[in-house]
Amino acid sequence: METVYEIKKIETELEIEQCWDVAFLLRPHLDKNKWNATIAEMMQNEKYSIAGIIDNNKVVAFAGYRKMTSLHSGNIIYIDDLCTLELYRGKGFATQLLDHVKEIALLLHKDAVVLDTAFTNNTAQKVYLKNGFELVAVHLTKRLK
Incomplete structure (x- = not known):
């Protein structure tokens, strides 16, 4: 049986800082020195929130x-980032977090929960498909730098 941990809304500067190790696994291009400021700006200007398992x-x-x-998906919650430390994988944390975000979306009367994942991230894709997500689009990017 999977252990259920409490999910906490991450809000303080210390809590944001404590997310760094998880974030760096998913986004190794990020600069640790800019992490807190970037997240604070996203929270203030872009309606970004973090739900964490501690x-x-x-x-x-x-x-x-x-x-x-968005015109494509409607009134949604978009998951930018979802990651678990390697030592804690396989414990159902991704599913718990997906369920948590889905509950928030339902409470806010959103049309959908949407996310993107790398083509090569088969492990995450299996988790998302198991949790009711569907493959509906191809996400394309043109890098400018």
Whole structure:
């Protein structure tokens, strides 16, 4: 049986800082020195929130998401980031966080929960498909730098 951990809304500067190890696994291009300021700006300007799972005063998994509206998907919650420390994988944390974000979306009367994942991230894709997500689009990017 999977252990259910409390999911906490990450809000303080210290809590944001404690998310770094998880974030760096998913986004190794990020600069640790800019991490707190970047997240604070996203929270203030882009309706970004973080839900974290904490074990022994350490964030071991988190989902970063935002409330937004798009012509394509409607009034949604978009999950930008979802990751678990390697030592804690396989414990159902991703599913717990996906369920948590879905509950927020339902409470806010959103049309959908949307996310993107890398083509090569088969492990995450299996988790998302198992949790009711559908493959509906191809996400394309043109890098400018």
